[in-house]
Amino acid sequence: MNHVEPFVLDNWVRKFKPLAKVTLHDTCVNPLSLDALFKFSAESQTTSVNTSTPISYGSVTGQPQLRERITEFYRSQFPAQKTAELHVAITQGTISANYLVLDTFLHPGDHVIVQYPTYQQLFSVPRRGGVDVSLWKSDPKNNWSLDPEELKRLVIKGKTKMIVINSPNNPTGASIPSTVLDEIVKIAAENDVLILADEIFRPMYHGTSPDTELPPSITAWAGTYKNIISTGSLSKGFSLPGLRIGWAVSPNSQIIDEINLARDYVTLSVSGIDQEIATFALWPDIRGKILSRSAEICAKNLALLTEFVEEWRSKGKLRWVKPVVGASAFVQVFDSTGQPVDDKEYCERMIRETGLLIIPGGYTFGNGETSRDEWDFKGYLRVGFVCEQGLFKEALRVWGEYLGRD
Numbered sequence: 001m002n003h004v005e006p007f008v009l010d011n012w013v014r015k016f017k018p019l020a021k022v023t024l025h026d027t028c029v030n031p032l033s034l035d036a037l038f039k040f041s042a043e044s045q046t047t048s049v050n051t052s053t054p055i056s057y058g059s060v061t062g063q064p065q066l067r068e069r070i071t072e073f074y075r076s077q078f079p080a081q082k083t084a085e086l087h088v089a090i091t092q093g094t095i096s097a098n099y100l101v102l103d104t105f106l107h108p109g110d111h112v113i114v115q116y117p118t119y120q121q122l123f124s125v126p127r128r129g130g131v132d133v134s135l136w137k138s139d140p141k142n143n144w145s146l147d148p149e150e151l152k153r154l155v156i157k158g159k160t161k162m163i164v165i166n167s168p169n170n171p172t173g174a175s176i177p178s179t180v181l182d183e184i185v186k187i188a189a190e191n192d193v194l195i196l197a198d199e200i201f202r203p204m205y206h207g208t209s210p211d212t213e214l215p216p217s218i219t220a221w222a223g224t225y226k227n228i229i230s231t232g233s234l235s236k237g238f239s240l241p242g243l244r245i246g247w248a249v250s251p252n253s254q255i256i257d258e259i260n261l262a263r264d265y266v267t268l269s270v271s272g273i274d275q276e277i278a279t280f281a282l283w284p285d286i287r288g289k290i291l292s293r294s295a296e297i298c299a300k301n302l303a304l305l306t307e308f309v310e311e312w313r314s315k316g317k318l319r320w321v322k323p324v325v326g327a328s329a330f331v332q333v334f335d336s337t338g339q340p341v342d343d344k345e346y347c348e349r350m351i352r353e354t355g356l357l358i359i360p361g362g363y364t365f366g367n368g369e370t371s372r373d374e375w376d377f378k379g380y381l382r383v384g385f386v387c388e389q390g391l392f393k394e395a396l397r398v399w400g401e402y403l404g405r406d
């Protein structure tokens, strides 16, 4: 058995959540109750969900109607584009989808290139499996952009088997523009490399103005290159994280078949009840209402956060690249001498003294290079801005008081 690297963010939340009175840690838009979900239907009742389906294992590859709704959801985002046929595997959240992809298509001695910073799973799982990991670093001085020339340099011919991206990105709230995605697909195609795009935050475009181009999904390239996989779930913009419904989508049916083969060993079938509710939530009319609610929560909270960060930026305490998509901002905190704080120590002291839980971003997202003594992104905090507005305002008030102390 290989050593498992601790999932630093999850450990942090497990340890400190019990002390929290207010939080800025969550990235799932204020979760819905079943009652609230059913109110989105014209009938406003639970019978909108099909309760007559027997609760058997059902289709082990996922209920056909749910898979159809997911492909339809992907297609709805590219009305002008002729997207190639898409195939879907239903999984327990994006976390299972990512795990199955990384575990199935990477082997000891292979090489993988992973966008950085990102969700720790995406580089820790391959590393544990004896895969060489190169980090493709976003540039904080240039809106967290990624340089395709650097990606070309990182590819090792014959050894690189996968490029992993996460857009919209956790933690930065940046997205990869169409021109860069195009370069990624070209580089992958030239080198026969699989692309895994964790697109869990995709439906969240609150920061884009109506005339800006929406960040495209990697599946927009399905007609050009088949070896691509998009993963996602109902956890973030859909406000249903506890359903545990996620997916892997690919234009390559063989890829989906292989994911399902691997899945047979860990999941007999995803809960049929959860799939029924997910099918309901993805009905175009319901889906539209859920996503509008999320967009409104995100836009309002982001406006409050912008005001807050700008005030403290003018006092030399905070710096950021304002997020345009996703659920979180990566905000750097400075002490009175102008140095970035020790984010781990800062967040621990804050939760113990004020009851405000924020994720130390350097400590939890900056552990990409295990050979180093220090983590990257010193002083960064990952600030989720998707909770209920009253709680969000209170959390900012507490953080403001704390910032004002020194």
Ligand SMILES: Cc1ncc(COP(=O)(O)O)c(C=O)c1O
Pocket (backbone or CB within 6 Å): 027, 092, 093, 094, 095, 096, 119, 166, 170, 198, 200, 232, 233, 234, 235, 241, 246
């Ligand atoms: C980038 C990213 N991928 C995957 C996940 C896992 O989400 P879930 O399994 O709820 O879909 C998360 C959760 O925060 C995430 O931020």
